[in-house]
Amino acid sequence: MLVRGVALLAGCFIIGQLTGETLGRWLHIDANVGGVGFAMILLILSQNWLEKRGLFAKEMEEGVLFWSKMYIPVIVAMSAIQNVKMALSSGMVALLAGIIPVVICVAMMPLISKLTKHES
Amino acid sequence: MDYITTVLIKNGLIVAFLVVGIIMYASEGLSKTLTNKKLPGSAIAIFAGLVLAYIGGVLTGGKKGIADIPQLSGFELMGGAMFRDFTIVSTAMGASFAIIKKTGLAGVVSLFVGIILSFIAGAGIAFGMGYHDAASITTIGAGACTFVVGPVTGTAVGATSDVIAISIATGVVKAILVTIGTPFIAKYIGLNNPQSAMIFGGLGGTTSGVAAGLAATDPKLVPYGAMTATFYTGLGCLLCPSILYVLVKIFFP
Numbered sequence: 412m413l414v415r416g417v418a419l420l421a422g423c424f425i426i427g428q429l430t431g432e433t434l435g436r437w438l439h440i441d442a443n444v445g446g447v448g449f450a451m452i453l454l455i456l457s458q459n460w461l462e463k464r465g466l467f468a469k470e471m472e473e474g475v476l477f478w479s480k481m482y483i484p485v486i487v488a489m490s491a492i493q494n495v496k497m498a499l500s501s502g503m504v505a506l507l508a509g510i511i512p513v514v515i516c517v518a519m520m521p522l523i524s525k526l527t528k529h530e531s
Numbered sequence: 532m533d534y535i536t537t538v539l540i541k542n543g544l545i546v547a548f549l550v551v552g553i554i555m556y557a558s559e560g561l562s563k564t565l566t567n568k569k570l571p572g573s574a575i576a577i578f579a580g581l582v583l584a585y586i587g588g589v590l591t592g593g594k595k596g597i598a599d600i601p602q603l604s605g606f607e608l609m610g611g612a613m614f615r616d617f618t619i620v621s622t623a624m625g626a627s628f629a630i631i632k633k634t635g636l637a638g639v640v641s642l643f644v645g646i647i648l649s650f651i652a653g654a655g656i657a658f659g660m661g662y663h664d665a666a667s668i669t670t671i672g673a674g675a676c677t678f679v680v681g682p683v684t685g686t687a688v689g690a691t692s693d694v695i696a697i698s699i700a701t702g703v704v705k706a707i708l709v710t711i712g713t714p715f716i717a718k719y720i721g722l723n724n725p726q727s728a729m730i731f732g733g734l735g736g737t738t739s740g741v742a743a744g745l746a747a748t749d750p751k752l753v754p755y756g757a758m759t760a761t762f763y764t765g766l767g768c769l770l771c772p773s774i775l776y777v778l779v780k781i782f783f784p
Contacts, residue, residue: 435765446761448759483577485615487573491596495581505697513712
């Protein structure tokens, strides 16, 4: 039962990645366009679909929940393999161009948030 | 003694599980004793990861942080794109499709605003720092989007390899800044609900930074931020070498 949940997650993941890669090819760019997003939507929809038919067992959910709990440890490992030394040592251009645009974008956040409230 | 190293290398992924487990345990402890839980354990652990990455880079001179130390090479698999994306997708379980649909338009707007603003600011800084040719300005502007958009764009527009290296460094600086900064600015920008997390994902863009920053802020927000951030790199790779490059060329022929 547990492995069915893991398999469901894996299936959604692979279909999502393939969709993202295909979209990237169509657009003639060397990148995966939204693969993770498609996989997530697929997982949410298939979970709803299975639940409605009473096919979604508790143990299946646990197979997925294990991985979502592994998320932060994976992110810690990801931080540990970044090229931090290069980032800190490649001079002012990289530092400024890495920092200032983020500050400007984040400053836009309350403005765009207002957009949602007007629409909803 | 050699056989110990061999065992560690052969079981790299398991060694990474063990080491990350120890880091997280120690970070939870620090969070409780030093900061009275004000700074979440996960934020300390992610920061510790970055410090380890720096140490790894200094010790080995390599590009993969701590994973360049052979005994810890399993970090490359555990922290690589496959596990990262797999665990991000798994967080969607229980996320609300209704909220995603409702915030969809604002998410799309935030993606375009995030990419175009980052590009303009990055390009402006490149110009201010003495780069006056269209290819270099475009590439560094693209690097201000993510560390993938930078080199993809640089290759497409024919930038020199040192400029491409700077664009990658720019993207990494951005990812690190978003990782560390998000928990601190969250309350000032209203980052406490799924809608704002989606907008944040679109504005921030860098999947690793947004994912790690939100994890340290509130793990419940992760799927929403990741949902928009996942489109950022693709859209950036689409816009930077095309429309944005053409626009830069008008000003710097």
